[in-house]
Amino acid sequence: xxxxxxxxxxxxxxxxxxxxxxxxxxxxxxxxxxxxxxxxxxxxxxxxxxxxxxxxxxxxxxxxxxxxxxxxxxxxxxxxxxxxxxxxxxxxxxxxxxxxxxxxxxxxxxxxxxxxxxxxxxxxxxxxxxxxxxxxxxxxxxxxxxxxxxxxxxxxxxxxxxxxxxxxxxxxxxxxxxxxxxxxxxxxxxxxxxxxxxxxxxxxxxxxxxxxxxxxxxxxxxxxxxxxxxxxxxxxxxxxxxxxxxxxxxxxxxxxxx
Numbered sequence: 001x002x003x004x005x006x007x008x009x010x011x012x013x014x015x016x017x018x019x020x021x022x023x024x025x026x027x028x029x030x031x032x033x034x035x036x037x038x039x040x041x042x043x044x045x046x047x048x049x050x051x052x053x054x055x056x057x058x059x060x061x062x063x064x065x066x067x068x069x070x071x072x073x074x075x076x077x078x079x080x081x082x083x084x085x086x087x088x089x090x091x092x093x094x095x096x097x098x099x100x101x102x103x104x105x106x107x108x109x110x111x112x113x114x115x116x117x118x119x120x121x122x123x124x125x126x127x128x129x130x131x132x133x134x135x136x137x138x139x140x141x142x143x144x145x146x147x148x149x150x151x152x153x154x155x156x157x158x159x160x161x162x163x164x165x166x167x168x169x170x171x172x173x174x175x176x177x178x179x180x181x182x183x184x185x186x187x188x189x190x191x192x193x194x195x196x197x198x199x200x201x202x203x204x205x206x207x208x209x210x211x212x213x214x215x216x217x218x219x220x221x222x223x224x225x226x227x228x229x230x231x232x233x234x235x236x237x238x239x240x241x242x243x244x245x246x247x248x249x250x251x252x253x254x255x256x257x258x
Contacts, residue, residue, distance in 0.1 A: 013075030021205025069178030093204025117158035117198035177227030
C-alpha cells in the first residue's frame with residue numbers, strides 16, 4: 001500500500017457470516033484504497049458470501065467453526081509472509097474503507113503500534129449504532145483508563161496493528177470479545193496506541209448478528225463483560241515486558257551506538 005511517500009505491505013482481514021449483499025462492494029472499496037491484499041474469512045455462511053467476495057477480488061478463506069474471534073484468527077494465520085500491517089473491518093458495509101489511510105498511516109510512519117478507528121469521534125449515520133453499542137464503548141473505555149491509563153472511546157472492529165506486535169499479544173478469544181481483548185492486551189503490553197476518528201454508515205444489507213438481535217446483543221454484552229473481568233485479572237498479574245515494537249526500536253538504538 002502506498003501511503004504518500006511511505007510504503008508498507010498492508011493486508012485487510014474481513015470476517016464474514018451471511019453477508020452476500022454487501023461484501024462485494026466492501027471488497028471493491030477496500031481494494032480501491034491500494035491495499036496489498038484482502039482476505040475474507042467465510043465463517044460458515046449459508047449464502048453466496050464467499051462467491052461474491054471472490055468475484056470482487058478477495059482471497060477467501062473458509063473457517064466453518066463459528067465465532068468472530070475464530071474467524072479473525074483464521075485471517076491472521078492466512079496472511080502473506082511479507083505482511084507488515086494488518087487491518088480489520090466488518091463485511092456489512094458499515095465501516096468506511098476511505099479511512100484506511102487514516103488508520104494505517106500512523107503505523108507505517110512508525111508513530112504508533114496499534115490504531116483504533118473510533119466511530120464515536122467520527123460522523124455516524126443516524127441509526128448506524130445502537131445506544132447499547134455507544135454505552136458499551138464508553139464503559140469499556142472508562143475501565144481500561146482506570147486499569148491501564150489508556151483512552152478508548154469505542155470497541156470498533158475497524159483497527160490496524162503491526163503484525164509482529166499482534167502475534168506477540170497472545171490473542172485467544174473466540175467470540176466478539178476478540179476486539180476488547182486486543183485493546184486490553186495492547187494496553188497491558190504498553191504498545192503505542194492511537195485512536196483516530198472514522199465515519200460509520202448503516203449496514204449495506206443483511207441483518208446484524210449482534211445489534212439487530214436482542215438476544216445476540218445481550219449475549220455479546222455478556223461475553224464482553226466476562227472477557228474484561230477475566231483478562232484484567234490475568235494481565236495485571238503478569239510482569240510487563242517490552243512489546244515487539246519496543247524491542248525492535250531498542251535493538252535499532254543499540255546498534256546505532258555500537
